[in-house]
Amino acid sequence: MSRAFDAVLAAALTGLSLAVAGQLGHVQPAADPVDAVGYVLTAIACLVLVVRRRFPAATLAVSAVAVSSYLIAGYPYGPVLIAVAIATYTVVLRYPVRRAVLISGAAMLVLLGHLLFSESLLPGLLPGSAWIVVPFAVGTAVKLNRQAAAAEAQRAADDERLRVAQEVHDVVGHGLAAITMQADIALHLLPTKPSQAEAALTAISATSREALDELRATLEILRDRAPLAGLARLDVLTARIAASGTPVRTVVTGEARPLPRAVDLVAYRVVQESLTNVLRHAGPATATVRVGYGADAVEIEVTDTGPGGPFTEGHGIAGMRERVTSVGGRFSVDGSGGFRVVAVLPA
Structure with a gap:
């Protein structure tokens, strides 16, 4: 059941990201239009969620690298960032806190790497890091609730x-x-x-x-x-x-x-x-x-x-x-x- 859910989730997020990718240029005129490379990177970042429960760290790594490459290429922000958030949430649930912090921190550095090629380095740190920090916090809260329920x-x-x-x-x-x-x-x-x-x-x-x-x-x-x-x-x-x-x-x-x-x-x-x-x-x-x-x-x-x-x-x-x-x-x-x-x- 969980595998089927992940497959549907990955397919739905991939379809949404690909469908709106071509329209994002209208709201972000400074970004480059999404071409074939952009579509491939978007598909990789989203479809890897199919194996997020079996390989949480690898899923986050692939998703973060694909999204970072997508942003370094100058493509516009879009739903593809949701894939990184979901992968981070899964890492928090699946690993001990210390390991989850290390994996998520490394993913954040990779994700924010595109800012080195941007003129908005400081302004982009907060919104960029939010795609890691927020799901990490949500995952931690859910994990603590589950542990409390198990203890009870x-x-x-x-x-x-x-x-x-x-x-x-x-x-x-x-x-x-x-x-x-x-x-x-x-x-x-x-x-x-x-x-x-x-x-x-x-x-x-x-x-x-x-x-x-x-x-x-x-x-x-x-x-x-x-x-x-x-x-x-x-x-x-x-x-x-x-x-x-x-x-x-x-x-x-x-x-x-x-x-x-x-x-x-x-x-x-x-x-x-x-x-x-x-x-x-x-x-x-x-x-x-x-x-x-x-x-x-x-x-x-x-x-x-x-x-x-x-x-x-x-x-x-x-x-x-x-x-x-x-x-x-x-x-x-x-x-x-x-x-x-x-x-x-x-x-």
């Missing part, structure tokens, strides 16, 4: 990878924590109370199936970039934790209502990750989940009765903080007297 696309791709990693971490981490707790219970009860151990193993089977189903659903939903879970599934989540051996109490205040989908997902993940941390680190403890619906915010608070104490923010807490701040919320944790996680989300 890369940032978006990186953000998406982080989002996928966080979703998978939340789903798999929660499921494995629950399974580990239930497996420990089963191993402890197996020698003395096999019937209760069987119940724990049954819970492991159910939890693993749920985790796999949720992982599959998460990956499927991520393809559509839509949130998977929300506070509507809070009861299922707390029941799963309770079945793992950690009692969970849920307290909802205010008038429950649908939240923005992104906020709803963040709220669910904060509760999920917090309860997973209770399973992993709190030991024998109970947990309380409070959801408070306010006029313009929803507050999520998860506390436990574990030992608390100093802590280091791992991937789980860092992930929760990133999720909350990404939707414009506030996040805090406190390890004194048990562990407390608070997230205030715009509702």
Whole structure:
């Protein structure tokens, strides 16, 4: 497609330049009439644009030499100068800045060479150099815009990878924590109370199936970039934790209502990750989940009765903080007297 466009561009510019070349003498009486040599130089300068994308530097060199020779011969200014401008623009897009400056600077010297044979050396410098400087500036602006767009696309791709990693971490981490707790219970009860151990193993089977189903659903939903879970599934989540051996109490205040989908997902993940941390680190403890619906915010608070104490923010807490701040919320944790996680989300 690009080759076809360049061929049409070169043909159109050649036709335009050749068509008006003979008429330019009327507006530039001091110039020599365009003869066969002038027509050949015009055709060369324009037709070389066919290969401008494959050989940008060579295209600019040929075009600049042909146009300079055309002007040195005394022929009038005309559309043929557009060929040099297009070739310069292509060089800027195709090469690094330093190389583009060197190539374009050399082309400018060649193009302005005809002024050495003219009585208007100084007056002709500005309009002559404009055929290089202006397309160089335009090409640089276009190139910078393209680079900015590419950088933004890369940032978006990186953000998406982080989002996928966080979703998978939340789903798999929660499921494995629950399974580990239930497996420990089963191993402890197996020698003395096999019937209760069987119940724990049954819970492991159910939890693993749920985790796999949720992982599959998460990956499927991520393809559509839509949130998977929300506070509507809070009861299922707390029941799963309770079945793992950690009692969970849920307290909802205010008038429950649908939240923005992104906020709803963040709220669910904060509760999920917090309860997973209770399973992993709190030991024998109970947990309380409070959801408070306010006029313009929803507050999520998860506390436990574990030992608390100093802590280091791992991937789980860092992930929760990133999720909350990404939707414009506030996040805090406190390890004194048990562990407390608070997230205030715009509702």
